[in-house]
Amino acid sequence: MATVRERIDADLKDAMRSKNELTTSVLRMLKSAVKYKEVEPGATGPLDEASILQVIGTLIKQRRDSVEQFKSGGRPELAEKEEQEISVLQNYLPKQLSADELRAEVQAAITEAGAKSAKDMGAVMKLLTPKLQGRAEGRAISEEVKNQLSKL
Numbered sequence: 106m107a108t109v110r111e112r113i114d115a116d117l118k119d120a121m122r123s124k125n126e127l128t129t130s131v132l133r134m135l136k137s138a139v140k141y142k143e144v145e146p147g148a149t150g151p152l153d154e155a156s157i158l159q160v161i162g163t164l165i166k167q168r169r170d171s172v173e174q175f176k177s178g179g180r181p182e183l184a185e186k187e188e189q190e191i192s193v194l195q196n197y198l199p200k201q202l203s204a205d206e207l208r209a210e211v212q213a214a215i216t217e218a219g220a221k222s223a224k225d226m227g228a229v230m231k232l233l234t235p236k237l238q239g240r241a242e243g244r245a246i247s248e249e250v251k252n253q254l255s256k257l
Contacts, residue, residue, distance in 0.1 A: 135160070
């Protein structure tokens with residue numbers, strides 16, 4: 106199976122050939138963000154798969170924030186464009202966990218960490234964050250952990 110980087114390059118070529126401006130611009134922006142991360146001070150060279158997925162997640166989060174801002178500012182056409190960019194970027198993330206799968210993962214982590222109250226949230230999050238990287242949003246993980254710990 107091709108790496109994320111190879112898929113991005115191949116999809117960029119296809120988008121350019123088919124003159125798909127949205128996909129072309131989003132993938133160019135993604136490649137630029139990855140390249141920026143590779144050359145920033147302290148970087149160790151080419152990014153691995155997990156780091157590329159982290160960059161994609163950051164870009165999606167930025168776009169979600171923009172969507173909220175555009176909607177509250179009365180600019181639905183710009184919000185729509187950002188949502189289209191999010192859908193292009195999501196093609197490169199692993200399949201997202203469903204609510205039930207997330208609930209099960211959180212329950213297992215609470216048991217593993219031996220959490221007894223909301224004070225133990227940090228320990229649970231420490232276990233879950235690397236495990237669910239790219240498969241669930243940090244905000245969703247945090248909310249589910251809070252919800253389950255409040256029931257204890």
